Amino acid sequence: MxxxxxxxxxxxxxxxxxxxxxxxxxxxxxxxxxxxxxxxxxxxxxxxxxxxxxxxxxxxxxxxxxxxxxxxxxxxxxxxxLDSPFFKQIKIKETELTAYAGCPNVKLKKELIENGLSGLEFLCSIPGTIGGTLKTNAGCYGKSVSDVLIKATVMNRKGEITELSNADFHFSYRNADLKKDWIILSVTFQCQKEDPNQILQTLQEQHEYRKAHQPMKARTAGSTFKNPAGMSAWQLIKQSGADLLHVGGAQVSDKHCNFLINNGSATAEDLETLGENIIKAVKKTKNITLEWEVERLGQKK
Ligand SMILES: Cc1cc2nc3c(=O)[nH]c(=O)nc-3n(C[C@H](O)[C@H](O)[C@H](O)COP(=O)(O)OP(=O)(O)OC[C@H]3O[C@@H](n4cnc5c(N)ncnc54)[C@H](O)[C@@H]3O)c2cc1C
CATH class of the missing domain: 3.30.43.10 (Uridine Diphospho-n-acetylenolpyruvylglucosamine Reductase, domain 2)
Known part of the structure; x- marks a missing residue:
């Protein structure tokens, strides 16, 4: 530099x-x-x-x-x-919950139960922070951020603050449109009043489901490839035999074959090469080109 x-x-x-x-x-x-x-x-x-x-x-x-x-x-x-305490705050006004962008999603759990607010349980089980979760329009169990977002406060590259509505993000599958270098500061979600016992039960069921179906403790970045329209990426990977591939310390999870895993010794190069090899295998056997959901950035060594 x-x-x-x-x-x-x-x-x-x-x-x-x-x-x-x-x-x-x-x-x-x-x-x-x-x-x-x-x-x-x-x-x-x-x-x-x-x-x-x-x-x-x-x-x-x-x-x-x-x-x-x-x-x-x-x-x-x-x-x-945004990992200083300021950016991890959560504020509640009636049925609207505002979380700052650096707040870990899992931190919402306590607030939902204590305030009897439902609607955001699905977010609690997604690893990450509120900012990344909005940017990737993250979702599971049939719901995504676009279904619950009211508005967000963002800062542009000049340090100026703007408020954006749900419509401003032009949400699509795992993406929210945000201008280059704009930073999400806080996000306001719509919740509904609910019995805390019901909220707790939903949270527990979703947690158990994940534990059973996904390698939650592994070094992974979740679903590697987007699901092509009407199809599951994991099924295409399995059917093409690409779930058996590995490169150096990078392998495919045996719990969920759309998840790549660093077994402890993988480099980024191993993981990216494994991903590219899977794309080639699915293309060859199924004639479908998988698209990366995991965002790759930086330079190769
Ligand atoms: C085990 C596992 C399971 C997963 N399951 C799911 C799932 O069920 N559903 C799902 O959708 N995803 C899932 N994921 C992927 C991941 O959890 C989500 O994409 C998550 O929301 C990313 O949040 P993050 O804070 O880690 O963002 P990062 O990975 O750090 O960043 C993602 C993107 O968001 C941008 N970004 C981050 N913060 C801000 C900000 N404040 N302002 C502007 N841009 C920002 C980054 O620049 C980057 O482009 C899973 C991942 C793992 C490891």
């Missing part, structure tokens, strides 16, 4: 890490370093940072890294991670 990032960052109070290995920040446990990782203390500091950051400096936003495959050569530029 020719730009003097250390001098630029010295006046900020939030946590700043230089050459931070992204393997520490992704569920896959792989990924080379990012030049600068910044955790702003609050919205004001984030705004100040963006106002000062030269526009030619690359900027990335990181949630919990649950849907990312960061390559072994890492990322040049700045990465913002």
């Amino acid at each position: 020719s730009f003097d990032a250390k001098t630029f960052m010295q006046d900020f109070k939030g946590k700043v890490l230089f050459q931070e290995p992204l393997s520490k920040h992704t569920r896959f446990g792989v990924g080379g370093p990012v030049d600068v990782m910044f955790s702003p203390c609050d919205i004001n500091e984030l705004s100040l940072f963006l106002k000062k950051l030269p526009s030619d400096q690359p900027l990335y936003i990181l949630g919990a890294g649950s849907n990312l495959l960061v390559r072994d050569g890492g990322i040049q530029g700045f990465m913002v991670k």
Whole structure:
């Protein structure tokens, strides 16, 4: 980096890490370093940072890294991670719940039960933060973020705040339209009043289902490929025999063959090559081209 990032960052109070290995920040446990990782203390500091950051400096936003495959050569530029306590707040007004973007989804559980609010149980079982969950229009059990979002507050690259409605996101399968470098700050969801015992039961059932069907504790980024219209990616993988493939320390989960797993020794290169080999195998046997759902970023080594 020719730009003097250390001098630029010295006046900020939030946590700043230089050459931070992204393997520490992704569920896959792989990924080379990012030049600068910044955790702003609050919205004001984030705004100040963006106002000062030269526009030619690359900027990335990181949630919990649950849907990312960061390559072994890492990322040049700045990465913002909203993991300070300010960005983990949850506020409730009648049946509307507002969560800040760095809030882990699982943290919603307690609020839903204590306040007798239903409608967001499905989100609690999805690994990640509220920001990443909105950006990926995450979903399960027949519901996705687009079904429950009222509005979100976002910040543009100039550090200015705007409010966006549900319609502004033009939601599609696992995607919310958000302009490049815009950062989600907080998200307001619609809930309904419900008996806390019923909420607890739904949460427990969904947790049990996941434990039984998905490798929740493994180093994985969830579903690797999008389901082609009317089909299941996992079925196509199984039928083509690609579930038996492996590359170095990267393998296919035996619990759910649309999940790739780092068995502890995989590089990002192993995982990406395995994914590409699966795409080739499904194309050859089924004549269908699977599309990556996991977002790949950074440079190869
Ligand atoms: C075991 C497992 C099971 C999973 N099951 C599901 C499932 O059932 N359904 C499902 O949809 N997904 C699932 N996933 C994928 C993943 O959990 C979701 O995509 C999750 O919502 C990603 O959140 P994150 O905070 O980890 O985002 P990250 O992976 O860190 O980032 C994802 C994207 O969001 C962007 N982003 C993150 N925060 C912000 C922000 N504040 N502002 C703007 N952009 C931002 C990032 O730049 C990136 O483009 C699963 C993953 C795992 C590991």
